[in-house]
Amino acid sequence: MSTCISCGRKVAPEEKAVKMNCPNCGAVTIWRCEKCRLFGRTYKCPACGFQGP
Template structure:
């Protein structure tokens, strides 16, 4: 499954600076983050294990 939207705001991940990565805690869920949410430090939560970042 390819991640297409930011887990925090739901915006598409087509802008420069967006990232897709595995959850740093469980490594099982793929997380997408847009540049805006990354820069503002908006929190996200892994739906698989409950890990909260940034």
């Protein structure tokens, strides 16, 4: 099971989460849960430090 990069919660397979590569470096796969996406919580790429909503 994957982990949301914003809140650290486990992401269930049936959840409306998003999986993407870092928009800046592309080196890290970023998972964001439905709630963090909905509330626009920030995330930070551990490889390059890019922060996004």
